Amino acid sequence: MSPDPFGPGMSLCLTCGLCCDGTLFRKVPLEPKEGERLGARVRLSEEDGSLCQPCRALSARRCGVYDDRPSVCRRFRCLALEQLEKGQLTEDEAHELVGEALARRRALAEVMGFDDEVHALTLARAQVAAGLLEGAALTALERLSRTLFFLNLTTTPG
Numbered sequence: 001m002s003p004d005p006f007g008p009g010m011s012l013c014l015t016c017g018l019c020c021d022g023t024l025f026r027k028v029p030l031e032p033k034e035g036e037r038l039g040a041r042v043r044l045s046e047e048d049g050s051l052c053q054p055c056r057a058l059s060a061r062r063c064g065v066y067d068d069r070p071s072v073c074r075r076f077r078c079l080a081l082e083q084l085e086k087g088q089l090t091e092d093e094a095h096e097l098v099g100e101a102l103a104r105r106r107a108l109a110e111v112m113g114f115d116d117e118v119h120a121l122t123l124a125r126a127q128v129a130a131g132l133l134e135g136a137a138l139t140a141l142e143r144l145s146r147t148l149f150f151l152n153l154t155t156t157p158g
C-alpha cells in the first residue's frame with residue numbers, strides 16, 4: 001500500500017496490489033477526518049466508516065490518492081516488502097513471491113469459473129466458511145491461502 005515512491009518496493013507493489021484489491025484485506029480502518037477528506041474517491045463502510053476494499057482508488061495496481069492516502073496505508077508493509085527493503089529478500093525473490101500469489105489467485109478463479117479473481121476468492125472464502133467448498137477449488141484456495149499468509153505477516157503496525 002505504501003512504499004517510498006523512489007524505494008525498492010515501488011516496482012514490487014506496482015506488480016501486486018494485493019493489499020488494496022480485497023485479496024489480503026476487506027477493510028482499512030481510518031483515522032478521524034480521513035474518510036471525510038477522501039470523500040467519494042473511496043468507498044466507506046456504512047457500518048463503521050472504514051475504507052472498503054477492493055479500494056475504489058486503486059487503478060491498474062496504482063493508488064489514485066497516493067499523496068493523500070490514509071495513515072494505515074502509509075504504514076503498512078507486507079512481509080515481502082519489508083524484507084525486500086531490509087535486504088533480506090532480493091528483488092527477484094520478492095517478485096517471485098508476489099507472482100506466486102497472483103498465479104494462485106488466477107488458478108482459483110479458473111477452477112471457480114470466474115474472470116474476476118477477487119470475486120472468485122470472496123466466494124470461495126464464503127463457501128469454505130459454510131463447508132461447501134471441495135475438490136479442486138478447495139485445494140486451490142488452500143494453496144493461495146498459504147502464500148497470502150506469508151505475505152500478510154507483518155512486523156509493522158498496520
Ligand code: SF4
Pocket residue numbers: 001002012013014016017018019020024076077078079080081098151
Ligand atoms: S501486498 Fe506487499 S508487495 Fe503487494 S502491494 Fe501490498 S505492500 Fe506491496
Ligand code: SF4
Pocket residue numbers: 001002019020028055056057058062063064065066069070073
Ligand atoms: S487508499 Fe490507496 S493505498 Fe489505501 S487501500 Fe486504497 S489504493 Fe490502497
